[in-house]
Structures are given as structure tokens and as C-alpha cells.
Amino acid sequence: MTSAPPDFAPLRTERLTLRPLRPGDAAALHRLVNDWEVAKTLARVPFPYPRALADTWIASTWAQIEAGEAWHLAVIGEEGGAEHLVGCVGLTLARARGRDGRTAELGYWVGRRFWGHGVATEAAGRLCRWALANLDIAAIRASALKDNPRSQAVLARIGLRPAGEGVQTFLSRGGPMPVLLFEGGREEITGDAAPPPLADAAPPPLADAAPPPAADAAPPPAADAAPPSLGGKPVLLVAAVALVDADGRVLLARRPEGKPLAGLWEFPGGKVKPGETPEAALIRELKEELDIDVSAACLGPFTFASHTYEKFHLLMPLYLCRRWQGEVRGVEGQALAWVRPQKLGGYAMPPADKPLVAMLRDFL
Numbered sequence: 001m002t003s004a005p006p007d008f009a010p011l012r013t014e015r016l017t018l019r020p021l022r023p024g025d026a027a028a029l030h031r032l033v034n035d036w037e038v039a040k041t042l043a044r045v046p047f048p049y050p051r052a053l054a055d056t057w058i059a060s061t062w063a064q065i066e067a068g069e070a071w072h073l074a075v076i077g078e079e080g081g082a083e084h085l086v087g088c089v090g091l092t093l094a095r096a097r098g099r100d101g102r103t104a105e106l107g108y109w110v111g112r113r114f115w116g117h118g119v120a121t122e123a124a125g126r127l128c129r130w131a132l133a134n135l136d137i138a139a140i141r142a143s144a145l146k147d148n149p150r151s152q153a154v155l156a157r158i159g160l161r162p163a164g165e166g167v168q169t170f171l172s173r174g175g176p177m178p179v180l181l182f183e184g185g186r187e188e189i190t191g192d193a194a195p196p197p198l199a200d201a202a203p204p205p206l207a208d209a210a211p212p213p214a215a216d217a218a219p220p221p222a223a224d225a226a227p228p229s230l231g232g233k234p235v236l237l238v239a240a241v242a243l244v245d246a247d248g249r250v251l252l253a254r255r256p257e258g259k260p261l262a263g264l265w266e267f268p269g270g271k272v273k274p275g276e277t278p279e280a281a282l283i284r285e286l287k288e289e290l291d292i293d294v295s296a297a298c299l300g301p302f303t304f305a306s307h308t309y310e311k312f313h314l315l316m317p318l319y320l321c322r323r324w325q326g327e328v329r330g331v332e333g334q335a336l337a338w339v340r341p342q343k344l345g346g347y348a349m350p351p352a353d354k355p356l357v358a359m360l361r362d363f364l
């Protein structure tokens, strides 16, 4: 059994901290969960709840975090300058329960005296967003007793949608109980079905500002010309690159929590700012995101993505680059992966990238 606390950086929200449970939480955990009003809503909690079970449970959560199977965390609040346990929130990978699919199961409870303050929504929503950004999952599932409308409302507020009905064994109730099932993917939970362009991301000009007109230049656009749009949507110009190492592996970066489409893997790059060329944008982004220096001469145009998202049309030139200076590192804490071209399909990527992956596989 694990004896050191697991390596897990606490997740914070406006009012709460989510961190691994500690042995010192056992007494408070027991006090809060050994309450019929709480226990009766939980499938895997017996009632009465033996005090010793709190210690065993806390130790088991450490082992599960270390094994990458489940993340059951203490929800900690602050009152009068002192920290105290408010409840628990947890996610278990479906495969840890012997089921298929890239899903995780959400569970939570909140001590009775903290009810009615939105604690469950705040804590469970935070854990779900973290999980979608950091685990290899595409959806989160949960269930709530049919007679527990509060919990159903929490799940709906997080973004989970009704997904049918079922029956589950409740230890506390001593038998099977009818439950409502809920499910949500990245789009519902993080609310980024379509990442909106930034407010300042007016479609940028492709070339340097205002070059002198050549004799055969097309007439300049009228001052009131509408900004470029495709299919009635604003164009978002993004430059991206497939960095290829000496072993022929391609670098993917994981979109960090807080960004639209968090958790998906993508080619490094970013929006082309007004007045920038795509190459200049990439040189800037690669320095900012990966701390490497690249010269424009080493950026070979490869292909491009043209994809309509809900709110904009993405035009994304993809370059190939085999030479850079410096050691690649995720400056923004983003996960990185060097991936063999044949394995690229195993990574969840934005929809615009699908054709690019196929082309890279053929080419490399």
C-alpha cells in the first residue's frame, strides 16, 4: 500500500481547494459522511460508516491516484482563516472498473452543513475540466438517484446531459435503486463546442502592413471593405508546425486547461497577429510555447487545414520543420508527446487536424 501522499498538484477554484485526502482528514470525513442524509445518496458508502473505513479509504485513494485509475480528492474550504473538509469529489476511469471506452465516472458528496452553496457544482465542475484536459478521456458519466433532484441539478449545471435510466446497488440502502444516468463530453462540459476567435482576433492581414503598390498591383480594397469571411464566418488564420525529430517522430502539444478544446492534442502554433506573416507568428509561438529558436528558412510549407467551426472558419497553414535550436520544453506547462506518424491517429485532435494527420502519415 502507498505510504507517501500521491504527487498531485491541488486544483483551486474561487472558494475551494481539491487535493488528495490526508490521514488527518479521516475524522472529519467520518463525521460528515456518517450522516444518513449524505450516505443515503451514495452507492458505495455503507451506513453506518465505520470510523476505520475512513482510514482505509484514504489510503486506497492514494494508491488509485498513483496507479492513474481514479482521483478521489478532498474538497477543502476556508472558514475564519482555517481550512476544513467540506466533502469529496472523485473520478474513476471506466477501464479501472473493467469497462471499455475513454470515459470516467464522476462521484461527489458534500457535508450537510455546506449544502445550498454551490459547492458540489464548483468542485465537480473543476475536476471534470481538469480531467478532460489531462486524462485520455472524451466523456464523463455520472448517475444520481431518481429521488435526488439536487444531485441531478448539479450534474446538469456542470454540463452533463440525461442519458437514460438504470438501476444501481446502493450499500446504504441495502439493495438496487433506480437512478438517472448522465453523460457529457468536452463540448458540453467545457462549453467550447467551437473555440471563439479572441476579441482582438480580427482576421489579420497576411502580409506586412501596407506594402507599396506595385505597378501591376490589384487596386487596394475600399476603406469600408468587409473583413475576410468564408462561408459567412470570420476567417481565423492560425500557423502550425509539425516538428520532426531525428527519429521521424512528430511533436504534439496538449491544449492546456482553460483554453478552448482543452485536452486535445495539436500541432504547436497559434493565431497570426495583425501585421504578422504566418512564419513570423510561428517563430514567435515556438519561442513562447516551446522555448526553441527556429528560422523562417527551416519552415517548409507542407499543407493546410480549412475547417468550418461553429463561430469561425479556420485557415491553418501547416509547416514541416526538422531543424531548430534549443531543447523543446512545454513553457506553459502543457504536456508534449513525440509521436510516430503511424501512431498519430491514437491522439484526440481538433477536427480540423484529421486530414493533416493522414497526409503526414503518408509523407513521413
Ligand SMILES: Nc1nc2c([nH]c(=O)n2[C@@H]2O[C@H](COP(=O)(O)OP(=O)(O)OP(=O)(O)O)[C@@H](O)[C@H]2O)c(=O)[nH]1
Pocket: 195, 198, 238, 239, 240, 259, 260, 261, 265, 266, 267, 268, 269, 270, 271, 314, 350, 351, 352, 353
Ligand atoms: N496551434 C494549433 N491550433 C489548432 C490546431 N487545430 C485547430 O483546430 N486549431 C485551432 O486553432 C486555434 C488556435 O488558437 P490558439 O488559442 O491556440 O492560439 P494562440 O496560441 O494564439 O492562443 P492564445 O490566444 O490563447 O494566445 C484554436 O481555435 C485551435 O482549436 C492545431 O493543430 N494547432
